[in-house]
Amino acid sequence: MKTVLLLSGGIDSTALAVDLLAQGQQVEAISFDYGQRHVRELEAARAVAQCLNIPQIVVALDLARIAPTSSQTSREIPVPKGHYADESMRITVVPNRNMCMLSLATAHAIASGAECVAYAAHKGDHAIYPDCRPAFVYAMEKVMALCDYEPIRLLAPYAALSKADIVLRGANFGAPFALTYSCYAGEALHCGACGTCVERREAFQRAGVLDPTAYEAVTA
Amino acid sequence: MKTVLLLSGGIDSTALAVDLLAQGQQVEAISFDYGQRHVRELEAARAVAQCLNIPQIVVALDLARIAPTSSQTSREIPVPKGHYADESMRITVVPNRNMCMLSLATAHAIASGAECVAYAAHKGDHAIYPDCRPAFVYAMEKVMALCDYEPIRLLAPYAALSKADIVLRGANFGAPFALTYSCYAGEALHCGACGTCVERREAFQRAGVLDPTAYEAVTA
Numbered sequence: 001m002k003t004v005l006l007l008s009g010g011i012d013s014t015a016l017a018v019d020l021l022a023q024g025q026q027v028e029a030i031s032f033d034y035g036q037r038h039v040r041e042l043e044a045a046r047a048v049a050q051c052l053n054i055p056q057i058v059v060a061l062d063l064a065r066i067a068p069t070s071s072q073t074s075r076e077i078p079v080p081k082g083h084y085a086d087e088s089m090r091i092t093v094v095p096n097r098n099m100c101m102l103s104l105a106t107a108h109a110i111a112s113g114a115e116c117v118a119y120a121a122h123k124g125d126h127a128i129y130p131d132c133r134p135a136f137v138y139a140m141e142k143v144m145a146l147c148d149y150e151p152i153r154l155l156a157p158y159a160a161l162s163k164a165d166i167v168l169r170g171a172n173f174g175a176p177f178a179l180t181y182s183c184y185a186g187e188a189l190h191c192g193a194c195g196t197c198v199e200r201r202e203a204f205q206r207a208g209v210l211d212p213t214a215y216e217a218v219t220a
Numbered sequence: 221m222k223t224v225l226l227l228s229g230g231i232d233s234t235a236l237a238v239d240l241l242a243q244g245q246q247v248e249a250i251s252f253d254y255g256q257r258h259v260r261e262l263e264a265a266r267a268v269a270q271c272l273n274i275p276q277i278v279v280a281l282d283l284a285r286i287a288p289t290s291s292q293t294s295r296e297i298p299v300p301k302g303h304y305a306d307e308s309m310r311i312t313v314v315p316n317r318n319m320c321m322l323s324l325a326t327a328h329a330i331a332s333g334a335e336c337v338a339y340a341a342h343k344g345d346h347a348i349y350p351d352c353r354p355a356f357v358y359a360m361e362k363v364m365a366l367c368d369y370e371p372i373r374l375l376a377p378y379a380a381l382s383k384a385d386i387v388l389r390g391a392n393f394g395a396p397f398a399l400t401y402s403c404y405a406g407e408a409l410h411c412g413a414c415g416t417c418v419e420r421r422e423a424f425q426r427a428g429v430l431d432p433t434a435y436e437a438v439t440a
Binding site: 098108148 | 277279280282283285286287288289314318319320326327331350351356360362364365367369
């Protein structure tokens with residue numbers, strides 16, 4: 001089975017890549033240059049794809065112009081500090097990012113003869129991101145089954161897992177977490193204080209897996 | 221009510237623009253530069269938006285690289301001649317084009333405070349295009365209602381109309397059809413022989429509305 005995987009360069013999609021490979025799937029990565037402040041994640045995505053020996057396509061997606069209302073698509077909106085699940089994190093939400101990415105990945109899947117598209121939405125995302133919730137996943141599944149002559153299947157196997165579960169699962173399969181990047185501030189070192197950094201560190205701690213990340217700030 | 225309208229520069233979306241304006245809606249057009257062979261349609265879209273005095277955003281969408289399997293996204297695949305509903309027209313299908321465009325339009329709607337996204341899928345498209353059929357429209361409606369904090373409504377009011385119905389309706393509202401462009405061959409004059417030209421001419425004839433188009437070939 002051939003699957004097009006949304007690979008951001010973060011922990012979750014990297015774990016999903018090794019997970020799918022361990023299942024014997026043929027994986028092709030798709031990554032997006034969408035004007036994100038944390039464009040450094042694309043270097044991580046390239047490194048992960050190379051390390052896992054999977055083909056990768058990097059696609060431009062002009063969300064910075066279409067939807068400049070997020071701290072991640074506008075340099076004029078500062079990145080909030082704090083916990084990922086906090087209400088203050090709403091400003092990090094890029095409107096409809098997942099539907100845009102899944103749609104483009106689906107186009108690529110149809111054109112390249114893949115049966116599935118996979119993304120690593122997880123339980124920790126539900127509080128803030130509508131487009132990571134089970135109801136959204138089910139609705140996307142349906143529309144992806146109808147958009148072409150043959151249905152494209154949507155795989156979101158981490159939708160009910162916590163980030164700590166994902167770290168544990170990824171570590172088990174040898175995911176190259178040291179190559180990944182999550183920080184929303186987008187500097188060379190992970191800042192350690194933004195929502196994604198706090199969540200990242202917490203996930204490794206809870207999973208009891210060594211965190212290979214160098215953080216700028218030691219405490220959140 | 222504010223609506224983001226997919227404006228291709230063809231007959232259907234131009235008719236829908238005047239239709240929505242006649243209903244008193246605030247309309248903003250979104251058009252896509254997706255590597256289409258018939259990129260000339262974008263000039264038409266600009267002229268229509270200007271004529272109707274509606275703001276327009278033109279967005280790059282790299283379907284030519286993601287999905288180069290259509291005569292419209294690859295210069296190496298010739299445009300078939302004949303009737304739009306013919307099986308031979310399948311090669312003109314750009315994989316998942318509508319879901320990609322609706323997703324990006326939805327992102328823009330969320331970011332700009334619009335309540336609706338509209339597109340002019342019609343009955344004549346059903347035979348060839350899975351992403352114009354009612355089942356797809358219903359499924360998209362659902363996912364667009366779930367992708368953000370507030371639902372975005374999908375308007376596809378022409379889904380049950382023929383192209384002749386649309387011409388009649390558009391003419392009634394004064395749609396500037398003379399500014400529109402439909403030809404898949406993409407030359408300065410409408411070729412008159414490709415599926416979209418055949419369908420365009422047929423629609424004006426059936427509607428009994430003067431066809432303002434100069435065609436290269438007089439017979440299909």
